[in-house]
Amino acid sequence: MNLQQLLQDPASKIIDVRSAGEFNAEHINGAINIPLDQVPARTAELEKLGKAPIIFYCRSGNRSGMAVDFLQQLGYSNVYNGGSIDYLKRLLN
Numbered sequence: 001m002n003l004q005q006l007l008q009d010p011a012s013k014i015i016d017v018r019s020a021g022e023f024n025a026e027h028i029n030g031a032i033n034i035p036l037d038q039v040p041a042r043t044a045e046l047e048k049l050g051k052a053p054i055i056f057y058c059r060s061g062n063r064s065g066m067a068v069d070f071l072q073q074l075g076y077s078n079v080y081n082g083g084s085i086d087y088l089k090r091l092l093n
Contacts, residue, residue, distance in 0.1 A: 001053070006053045006055055007055065007092060011052045012052060012054070013032065013049050013052050013053070013055070014054075014055050015032050015054055015055070015056045015067070016031040016034070016085075017034060017039065017057070017058050017064050017067045018058050018059060018063065019035050020035065022059065027085070028057065028088055028089065031057075034046075039070060053078050054076075054078055054079050055080045056068055056079065056080065056082060057081075057084065058085070059085060060083075061081060065081045068081045
């Protein structure tokens, strides 16, 4: 599945790994805010999402890439780097 297809899948979850301040200023509708530095402590929360595809994004795609890399090292296979918030907004419109 490509990113466009993942975004159209109603089971997909979207995680914003930017800071709470960045999230409050602007975010994708329905996104969950888990700042990058909190990802290791909140893996149980991600586990509760089950096998649903999880798409991460941030301002540029760098932090979301780090989150995906970290989770893949833990054995997650359903995690995807959505890149920047602007890119995801374009795909969703």
